[in-house]
Amino acid sequence: MARPDTEPRADDERLDRLATVATRGDGDRDRLVVEAPFTGDPLGTVPACTAADADLAVRRARTAHHEWADRSFEERAAVVERFGDLLWDAREEFLDLLQLEGGKARRTGFEELLDVVSHCEYYGDAGDLLAPERREGAFGLLSPTRVNYHPRGVVTIVSPWNYPLTLSVSDAIPALLAGNGVVLKPDEHTPFVALRAVELLREAGLPPDVCQVVTGDGAELGESLVAGSDYVGFTGSVETGRLVAEQAGRNLVPCSLELGGKNPMLVLEDADLGTAVRGAIAGCFPNAGQLCVAPERTYVHDSLYETFVDRLVVATEALTLGSGSDLDTDVGSLASGEQLERVRAHVEDAREKGATVRTGGQHRPDVGPYAFEPTVLTDVTPEMDCFREETFGPVVAVYPVGSTREAIERANDTDYGLNACVFTESHDRGRAVAERLDAGTVSVNDPYITTLGATDAPMGGMKQSGLGRRHGPEGIRKYTDQQTVAVSRVGPVAPPSWVPGEWYTTALSAVVKLRRRF
Template sequence: MSRSSAPPIFGETRLTTRRLESLAGRIDAEREGGIEVRTPITDDEICRIPDCDEADVDAAVERAREAQASWERVPVDARAETLRRFGDLVLERREQLLDLLQLETGKSRRHGVEEVLDVPLTSSYYAERGPSMLADERRGGAIPLATDARVTVDPVGVVGIIAPWNYPLTLAVTDAIPALLAGNAVVLKPDEKTPFIALALAELLEEAGLPEGVLEVVTGEGPTVGPALIDRVDYVAFTGSTETGRTVAERAGRNLIGCSLELGGKNPMIVLADADLEAAARGAVQGAFTNAGQLCLAPERIYVEESRYEDFLDAFVGTTRRLSMGLEFEYGPDVGSLIDGAQLERVESHVAEAVESGASVLSGGRHRPDVGPYCYEPTILTDVDPGSRVACEETFGPVVSVTPVADIESAIEAANDSPYGLNASVWTADRERGVQVAREIDCGTVCVNDAYTAGWAAVDAPMGGVGDSGLGRRHGPEGLRRYLEPRTIAVSRLGPLDAPPGVPASAFVRILSGLTQFRRRLMRWL
């Protein structure tokens, strides 16, 4: 794409075609034509990226592997300082990053801010807490006083990260940050729809002091680049659909490497009779319609105790109808665009099928080409057929169903009636009861009186799914330990733990039995 043919949308940003071409030039691959990247704001092509193949992935992993050997030897405090500087740079350049994020995704700027701010938060957490997580840990030995044991950790080597298009800024690097702190190198494969924000972040990491080659970026089609990456790295972190996640896990298993998978969700929200309905309505709007509903943590099923059902609907519908839609590069609009035509078709078909099956549309339900080519109104459905796709499958758009339930037990049963288990929320004036209800919901994260932010932003706590929503966890110590290989070092002060010369086997067995009994009692006292 020539610089003279830059689409008019660039005039509303701090971006230029030259800037995007510079970012694409960071990828060490030469391919004729490449892959076109289009903005959902106008559906114009904004630039092209290299269409990498297996040989390109092989070269990127080898460069990363060579760089990792030196990076691992850098003291952990120095690695942490690099991440601190990176977080500072993200904050400093946030407006430029937001322009690029909006251009690639079409999300509203106010929703983009959540994504941008998550990166320095995660950087600071692992820079401050991470070094202590990497320290040697003393463990109990086989025989008290006579032996001891300690656990040391090593980086796994080269980590492959496959990032999605819906949160391409935070999910490109928040999985990479703990991997880098642990002394690993990273090869990042961003989604081909949203590659430039990942490339901009890679540039900032190098500016912060990350040595060349420690973070490599490869672009291209998922079916080509993904398998090639999994076959060459030592660990893979994937965020995306459940269907693709199964394929990733199968291939990782064949290669005997570890993997973490954050996959789809059909997240429930429970509103109890004593809840503050205005707060619950605001929470439902925030949860269901952030990023136009293209959020793996978004509630798509709301269950309300029937005594408050109508009141909740009034509050929820009223708040939803006050939302504004727009694609401006400013903080005004509440809701932006879907990513592309395929996602719009999915949303439209889910709603159309639901209506054909008897559902009522209380708000929204329309494509809005007057706002943007892929914009769709925030939509509230009731009377949804439990067997319809909108009730069972992840819509991944601004669509939510609301259903009355008889009591708390019925709400919990309905919430758990899904193969997914990523995120849920409970709304009640009695926070302790909310916690008790949360314990009974089969999800990796459950928020009380918040849709998802309280859980997601708790970076010291693990985040991930159960069932069809994935394996492993990001955030917290768990998000770092997945990138480590533990080693046990055991020391005996007595030499070989075997019968000494001249001691009959029967006597040695009695000694071992006595020591075992003593150890069991000691463990009980401790």
């Protein structure tokens, strides 16, 4: 059902001021129009930055990062912690921006904001992750060895439109804490959230040039940003990720990529049906299904299949679809006309080829220009586009399976490997099944929050779902160059000129023998 609530309101003067945070050189710039998905009307404009602007942003960040890196970790952490406090205090403003730019339900925006606050807390206390670390030396106490973690220099973060706060700022926080300068390239559909976040970082005490924002078209800016940076973090489609990886490879710039997913949900024969249905609702429809970890394929044991589908349909039809600024609306709008066409094309293709639309399946212009009903499909077959392609919308296909083995095999039958979830009464069985799934994160009896919210544990994809990890120690150390320093307490490890070669190799053999023994 739809909920006709009051929509969040834009402050034109405020948006105009935020646009000035973007990095740009001298002279006028063309403007990009940012659309409000709830209405389809223009929300505001930002500069269409050029390759020269991107070069300028990288230069500024590189110059500023040296002074920033010279500060102690504790000083840098104090800025990040103040930012977290300021962000929390400004949460209503950010929730308005998240809704205005992205069309998401306010509750989904609140979860996104909480993710950034938790990153500030976690990485603000993570100084030990970058402290010099003792390692075992080649000759024990005779060659003490340690590893130092140095900032890379300039980190460019290219973030998508679906989670514009967490996928830009939550990645920027560890990069800044590691002592780097940062250049943010937000998606052209959702630039204002990143602009406001950087404004707030500066208010928290971040030196002005350490974090830059360039707004504009990725194709125009991408090559300059990659070539000028020392590390690139990209979140987005597989197709664009390949281009980023190719450009990074040509310039020998390391990168991390979080790309698409076609995530499976497994409901084993011993699962609690109520828990499984709640998990499907909680996983498939937040942000109108526009999140990379949402389950789009649900495999249910034959013995539970019909009952599960019936209960899932009832629960889906109880969801509220709307554009309001309240916290009770369940599903907001799709983000753009392009997203609407993709979702509608997948559903229509499935319908025409024999799939059953159990509920939903309709565009709802009475709610908003890009609103689409939460949809449950059955009888989906391999020739349908939604069978293997990522829909990235409020659509889930449910399939019966005869055994756990079949569920695992079908879950792994994909080019993607980002996220998966397993529902079962046995936690041990859930863990055992999870270990057999080709996915970077797997939750048991929850769709994704338990893994996504585990900030101390790495998150990322297998197969074509990406390279590298965010979160945890891996999520901050990737922004550093790791340097090994070893001290020899006996001078050069080489034989004196007067020692015969046979004596030298015999002595080294004795050392190896002792090490292998003890």
